[in-house]
Amino acid sequence: MFLQATTTIINNKVTEKQVFSLWDVLFSGGIIGNTIMIAIFLLGILALYVFFERYFFIKRASKETPNFLENIKDCIHDGRIQSAIDLCRRTDSPEARMIEKGLTRIGRPISDISNAMQNQGQLEVSKLEKNLNILASASGAAPMLGFLGTVVGMIMAFFEISNVTGAVSPKLLASGIYTAMATTAVGLFVGIPAYFFYNILVTNVDRLVLKIQTHVNEFLDTLNKPL
Structure with a gap:
């Protein structure tokens, strides 16, 4: 009789399945947690803007001007210095x-x-x-903000637990933990791409500087050669 009653209770028990909501996970950390999350998102938007702005700026600066250095050499050999200066002024490039x-x-x-x-x-x-320092800062600051959000979230979760009388529900603890960990995930999601963006731009700048230095050395060699 007892076994049948227990079986009936188990079969009739209504189990509530929690639906995963990304929005609730990201913005359920209270005022402090939400502020940190918004700061991370703003940092990510700024890093993305800086990357594309710098990428296309460096790309334009790296654009080759056909026969530019050869024309400069010809002007120097012919003694047409002013013509060479005018050619440089018409060419929008660092070199x-x-x-x-x-x-x-x-x-x-x-x-x-x-x-x-x-x-x-x-x-x-x-x-x-x-502005490359902004990308460098974002790659380090975003994960740190995420860790800060995790610490704040854990403090809030344990504070809620301390106010519970009697047995602590595992659901209460789990909810606080995954909400806190969300800030770390978002911080890493922003920081890792920002780190790669920074290194991509630094590599492009170094490559362009090497090309400029090569052209400058050729120009100086031209001046050292007898006319």
């Missing part, structure tokens, strides 16, 4: 601006020309590397 700086100082010692071009080169590199 053109550096070579223009060198052309305006022709007649001075080669060391003065080289120093002037190096100073211009530092300005060009600083333009290329503009």
Whole structure:
């Protein structure tokens, strides 16, 4: 009789299945947790904007100008310095601006020309590397914010448990834990791509700087050759 009654209760028991909601998981951490989550998302949007803005800027700066250096050499050999300067001014590229700086100082010692071009080169590199520190910061700050959200979420979960009298429901503990871990997941989701974005841009800048340095060296070699 008891076994039959128990079986009837089990069979008639209504089990509530919790539906997974990503929105509820992400934004159920209270005011502090939601603030941290929003900060991570804003950091991700900023990192994405900086990446695409810098990527296309570097891509434009890396665009090859056909026969640019050969035309500069021809102008120097023919003594048409002003024509070479005008060609540099019509060409929107870092090496053109550096070579223009060198052309305006022709007649001075080669060391003065080289120093002037190096100073211009530092300005060009600083333009290329503009805002890359934001990506570097995002790759480290986003996971740290995620960990902060996890710690805050765990504190809140255990605070709720401390206010419960009697047996603690595992559901109460689990809910607080997965809500807290959501901030870490989102922080890593933002930080890992930001880290790769930063390294991609740094690699492109280094490749462009090497190409510029090669063109500058060829230009200086041209000045050192007898006409």
